Amino acid sequence: MEPIQGNAIIGQSGGPTAVINQSLVGVVEAARASGVIGKLFGARHGVRGILGEDFVDLFAEPAEVLEEVAQTPSSALGSVRKKPTRDECLAMFEVLKRRDIRYFFYVGGNDSAETTHIVHQVAVESGYPLSCWHVPKTVDNDLRVTDHCPGYGSAARFVASAFMGDNLDNRSLPGIKVNVVMGRHAGFLTAASALGRRYPDDGPHLVYLPERPLTRDQFVSDVAEVYRRLGRCVVAVSEGIVDAASPGHLTFTEVIAQGSDLDRDTHGNVQLSGSGALGDWLMSLLKQSLGGSIRVRADTFGYLQRSFPGVVSPTDAIEARMCGRKAVEFALSHGGDGSVAMIRASGPGYAIDYQPTALANVAKETRGMPDAFIAPEGNHVTQAFIDYAMPLVGPLPPYGRLRGML
Amino acid sequence: MEPIQGNAIIGQSGGPTAVINQSLVGVVEAARASGVIGKLFGARHGVRGILGEDFVDLFAEPAEVLEEVAQTPSSALGSVRKKPTRDECLAMFEVLKRRDIRYFFYVGGNDSAETTHIVHQVAVESGYPLSCWHVPKTVDNDLRVTDHCPGYGSAARFVASAFMGDNLDNRSLPGIKVNVVMGRHAGFLTAASALGRRYPDDGPHLVYLPERPLTRDQFVSDVAEVYRRLGRCVVAVSEGIVDAASPGHLTFTEVIAQGSDLDRDTHGNVQLSGSGALGDWLMSLLKQSLGGSIRVRADTFGYLQRSFPGVVSPTDAIEARMCGRKAVEFALSHGGDGSVAMIRASGPGYAIDYQPTALANVAKETRGMPDAFIAPEGNHVTQAFIDYAMPLVGPLPPYGRLRGML
Numbered sequence: 001m002e003p004i005q006g007n008a009i010i011g012q013s014g015g016p017t018a019v020i021n022q023s024l025v026g027v028v029e030a031a032r033a034s035g036v037i038g039k040l041f042g043a044r045h046g047v048r049g050i051l052g053e054d055f056v057d058l059f060a061e062p063a064e065v066l067e068e069v070a071q072t073p074s075s076a077l078g079s080v081r082k083k084p085t086r087d088e089c090l091a092m093f094e095v096l097k098r099r100d101i102r103y104f105f106y107v108g109g110n111d112s113a114e115t116t117h118i119v120h121q122v123a124v125e126s127g128y129p130l131s132c133w134h135v136p137k138t139v140d141n142d143l144r145v146t147d148h149c150p151g152y153g154s155a156a157r158f159v160a161s162a163f164m165g166d167n168l169d170n171r172s173l174p175g176i177k178v179n180v181v182m183g184r185h186a187g188f189l190t191a192a193s194a195l196g197r198r199y200p201d202d203g204p205h206l207v208y209l210p211e212r213p214l215t216r217d218q219f220v221s222d223v224a225e226v227y228r229r230l231g232r233c234v235v236a237v238s239e240g241i242v243d244a245a246s247p248g249h250l251t252f253t254e255v256i257a258q259g260s261d262l263d264r265d266t267h268g269n270v271q272l273s274g275s276g277a278l279g280d281w282l283m284s285l286l287k288q289s290l291g292g293s294i295r296v297r298a299d300t301f302g303y304l305q306r307s308f309p310g311v312v313s314p315t316d317a318i319e320a321r322m323c324g325r326k327a328v329e330f331a332l333s334h335g336g337d338g339s340v341a342m343i344r345a346s347g348p349g350y351a352i353d354y355q356p357t358a359l360a361n362v363a364k365e366t367r368g369m370p371d372a373f374i375a376p377e378g379n380h381v382t383q384a385f386i387d388y389a390m391p392l393v394g395p396l397p398p399y400g401r402l403r404g405m406l
Numbered sequence: 407m408e409p410i411q412g413n414a415i416i417g418q419s420g421g422p423t424a425v426i427n428q429s430l431v432g433v434v435e436a437a438r439a440s441g442v443i444g445k446l447f448g449a450r451h452g453v454r455g456i457l458g459e460d461f462v463d464l465f466a467e468p469a470e471v472l473e474e475v476a477q478t479p480s481s482a483l484g485s486v487r488k489k490p491t492r493d494e495c496l497a498m499f500e501v502l503k504r505r506d507i508r509y510f511f512y513v514g515g516n517d518s519a520e521t522t523h524i525v526h527q528v529a530v531e532s533g534y535p536l537s538c539w540h541v542p543k544t545v546d547n548d549l550r551v552t553d554h555c556p557g558y559g560s561a562a563r564f565v566a567s568a569f570m571g572d573n574l575d576n577r578s579l580p581g582i583k584v585n586v587v588m589g590r591h592a593g594f595l596t597a598a599s600a601l602g603r604r605y606p607d608d609g610p611h612l613v614y615l616p617e618r619p620l621t622r623d624q625f626v627s628d629v630a631e632v633y634r635r636l637g638r639c640v641v642a643v644s645e646g647i648v649d650a651a652s653p654g655h656l657t658f659t660e661v662i663a664q665g666s667d668l669d670r671d672t673h674g675n676v677q678l679s680g681s682g683a684l685g686d687w688l689m690s691l692l693k694q695s696l697g698g699s700i701r702v703r704a705d706t707f708g709y710l711q712r713s714f715p716g717v718v719s720p721t722d723a724i725e726a727r728m729c730g731r732k733a734v735e736f737a738l739s740h741g742g743d744g745s746v747a748m749i750r751a752s753g754p755g756y757a758i759d760y761q762p763t764a765l766a767n768v769a770k771e772t773r774g775m776p777d778a779f780i781a782p783e784g785n786h787v788t789q790a791f792i793d794y795a796m797p798l799v800g801p802l803p804p805y806g807r808l809r810g811m812l
Binding site for chain 2 (some may be wrong): 012015016018028042045056057058060061062065068069071072073074075076077078079080161162164165166168169171172173177196260274275276277279280283296297298299300301302303306307308309310311373388396397398399400401402403404405
């Protein structure tokens with residue numbers, strides 16, 4: 001198929017990551033090199049920028065600026081959380097037609113894949129030829145088809161490093177420490193807490209994931225058992241952990257939020273990040289259950305984990321760039337719509353093949369941690385998870401113990 | 407003065423830092439090279455390890471282990487928060503005599519300097535010749551005499567990086583963001599939030615320090631003004647900020663804690679870190695004052711900022727090592743007791759001279775931010791602070807904007 005000559009547009013959507021601009025710059029590079037795409041417009045704040053014709057001329061950006069932007073965390077074009085209606089799509093096409101835009105690229109997670117899918121469907125129905133490609137990104141690592149998602153490796157590196165440091169902090173001044181990690185439905189980021197463990201008594205000693213509903217009693221008795229054995233306990237808790245005792249399996253945050261002023265989004269989801277509510281509630285639960293003399297602390301990692309400059313997985317940075325380039329390549333060779341999936345080669349080494357996949361496979365629905373990655377007791381990860389995740393985060397910082405302190 | 411032949415002991419005390427083991431290893435290196443110190447014992451968990459004769463033979467540690475430990479955050483020997491009584495000092499001397507220990511090194515902040523001072527005073531009174539030297543460390547940067555404290559540069563680097571990323575996050579998905587930073591009495595670490603700003607509209611837009619008592623109304627009106635002007639606002643708040651309207655100028659956390667189950671330490675200080683209470687309270691205050699439609703979030707950096715592996719200032723690492731070496735040098739050349747102070751050379755370049763100082767100058771009392779580092783409005787830092795702190799944190803990670811997004 002001969003690619004259609006025309007212009008292109010790109011937007012970034014959803015929560016930022018440390019490498020989302022690598023994908024942006026990958027699209028710019030491949031579009032510029034294509035000889036087919038005449039102009040590449042950057043839409044400020046995603047579909048909102050298209051509706052408002054709020055554009056940046058990306059081919060006008062100097063190479064050294066693009067390289068610096070690629071290394072800068074968080075969406076350089078600004079982001080948005082918005083699902084366009086049919087009428088909004090039609091309004092966008094008016095703008096796109098006027099500028100002869102034939103290619104639409106959208107960097108984001110499952111909601112952004114859905115937006116890409118909607119835009120393409122309305123384009124087909126209304127007879128406007130527009131190739132629509134989604135570039136995956138999410139720190140949650142919860143997209144289907146792809147082995148993993150750009151953005152996850154760097155966020156996982158932050159979480160693994162944070163737990164390495166916090167485990168050492170807890171070892172020097174013992175007590176119980178609860179750390180709350182991002183991830184509403186999928187436990188991948190919380191599971192990364194275990195990647196920096198080197199000695200058998202290293203924390204996190206317990207890892208709670210949204211995939212395994214939990215009772216308060218089980219939580220308290222797990223922590224008490226570790227504390228009795230080691231005199232200390234570091235716990236990783238996903239912000240999305242589910243109260244097994246609640247009707248309809250609400251998250252603990254939903255249970256706590258009843259009667260509080262935590263925000264809800266337009267889908268009715270309660271605000272999980274940007275509040276210490278869950279961590280503080282778990283701290284109080286442990287203090288009340290285990291007695292006041294034990295030192296209990298809770299930290300909530302919050303937004304730091306998704307766009308921390310300088311804590312970037314080299315593999316993640318390279319792959320995010322490649323996903324941007326591949327989206328352009330697939331748009332030119334396949335047309336239509338789709339997303340980029342990373343398929344891991346089987347065998348001992350780590351290698352990735354980039355393949356196109358249908359948007360219906362990626363949009364809306366997400367995936368959680370597979371059972372093989374979760375310990376049978378439901379309170380830790382398995383070696384299979386460690387083997388899966390280690391190549392994604394890269395070598396972790398040095399960590400040694402004195403021989404006399406082993 | 408001819409140095410006394412004998413053995414030595416070292417302990418680590420108080421909250422850990424990213425470079426506290428550089429100081430430990432500096433002491434080991436200098437003690438080994440001295441030809442005067444026959445054995446160096448590491449006390450597990452500070453003075454508690456001396457009382458319990460719980461020791462590590464540090465000269466038996468291989469050089470490659472020591473180098474790896476030097477790069478590992480948090481006290482490798484374990485830490486403690488304990489001021490020894492006179493009787494406990496006498497009990498310690500029994501242990502020290504038996505092992506012919508004539509040198510006592512203690513790595514820590516102002517409380518640890520006080521412990522070092524107490525140990526030396528009781529040693530003098532009881533006629534036990536013991537040279538006692540304090541090695542400075544604290545992320546709070548609140549010791550007197552010294553230009554700055556080992557541990558601060560790395561923690562400041564974490565805070566500066568975190569705000570760089572969070573400012574970019576907030577720019578891509580605008581709203582109001584409050585971040586709570588460590589520092590009970592001194593604002594140095596909170597002030598470091600401003601070090602990564604590059605463009606005039608970069609956050610933090612407001613910086614609140616314990617040195618400047620604040621009313622709720624002033625806080626809300628400051629934030630509202632920035633939000634009205636920029637459509638977003640990133641706020642740095644010290645955990646120790648003081649409520650100007652409270653009787654006796656309590657911290658906001660003290661005010662909130664009345665009736666909560668936050669811990670108090672043996673000095674009656676309420677627990678500040680390891681809880682999201684202050685951040686969540688400020689978030690609620692802003693939501694209630696500014697109306698529910700504005701996106702407001704709060705994160706509390708917690709323990710991450712003091713021992714995050716991989717986020718280390720190279721200058722801080724080198725200086726922490728040097729402070730350990732210098733403590734040994736001063737103990738051998740001066741005897742008695744003292745602490746190591748870093749004196750900054752005047753002039754345009756950055757250079758440090760290491761000098762001995764009396765423990766009475768360092769123990770107990772701390773120092774806050776000088777007035778010259780705080781903006782007249784009391785809600786930001788000055789260029790003088792930036793000039794002071796930048797050499798301590800080292801070059802920050804890359805950060806660029808698209809030309810079309812300036």
